[in-house]
Amino acid sequence: MGRGKVVLKRIENKINRQVTFAKRRNGLLKKAYELSVLCDAEVALIIFSTRGKLYEFASSSSMDKTLEKYQRYSYAQLESTTGQPDNNAQGRYQEYLKLKAKVESLKRTQRHVLGEDLEQLETNELHQLERQLDSTLKQVRSIRARHLLHQISDLQEKEKALVEMNKALQNKCETMQLSLETEEGNSNQPAAETEDFFEPLQSNNSLHIDRHNAAVTEQGHVVSSKQHAVGVMPGWMI
Structure with a gap:
């Protein structure tokens, strides 16, 4: 049995459609090349895919x-x-x-x-091209210089703003430092007043007791260390 008639219609499956397009595109380009070589014919083939990509073949230059x-x-x-x-x-x-x-x-x-x-150019054409390039170069340099001046101006404005910000921060730091010094001064003032309130006691030399020459009894009487435990020695024996 022979093959039945194939009904040509759009392939619904996207992947199968892309595969079929790639295969038949390559086959069509190959056939166009073979036709141009075998029959010495001038063949031009232009193919656009569904995504708009161009495929072409030309047997001529x-x-x-x-x-x-x-x-x-x-x-x-x-x-x-x-x-x-x-x-x-x-x-x-x-x-x-x-x-x-x-x-x-x-x-x-x-x-x-x-x-x-x-x-391929003559002397006059080369001279004209040189003048055209010089004019273009001058325009490019002028535009570049203008852009550089704008950039310098912007940088100067930024520098001025940063200097003012730095001054403001410096003034703020000085204000905070003065505030801290004032608070420290107020905290030290009560301590000085307390020291003035408690005056030091003056030592009384008349109450000085020699530890080596005297001893304190349990009743609180001070006796000479040269006194005997039994009694008090007379003065002529000392």
């Missing part, structure tokens, strides 16, 4: 050349079919050529500014 050739062929075919040129199509094609020439000129100027492809 540039895709733009192939598209330009396609535009010329389409315009000529339309003119030969209708017998008269379509004004709208002709206008669009002329606008396309102008835009393309402008893009090429901008790309060439960009390459020259970057220092590329300068060998």
Whole structure:
């Protein structure tokens, strides 16, 4: 039995759809390359994925050349079919050529500014390019100097604000230090008054008792150490 007819429709599964796209895209690019080599044909293939990613193949040196050739062929075919040129199509094609020439000129100027492809330029063109670069360099330096002046001004303002903040903090520290010194002075004042209240006692020399020459009895009488325990010795025996 032969294979039945395959109904082509959108693959609902996202993963399967991506896998199928990758496989068939590579196969299609391969077939386009084989066709261009085997048949010596000019082939251009453009593919956009669902995410907007571009895949292209051109057998010629540039895709733009192939598209330009396609535009010329389409315009000529339309003119030969209708017998008269379509004004709208002709206008669009002329606008396309102008835009393309402008893009090429901008790309060439960009390459020259970057220092590329300068060998093709003549002396006058090189001199003009040099003047253009000098003018651009002056503008860049002027804008850079203006930005630097703005930055310096901002830094000076920040420095001024920091100096004022430092002064305020210094004044606050001095105020707190004076307050602490005042509190310490008030706390030391009662101690001085207490010392003045309690006056020192004066020593009385008349009440001095020699420990070596006297002894105190249990009744509190002071007797000479030379006295005997039995009685008091007379003065002539001392």
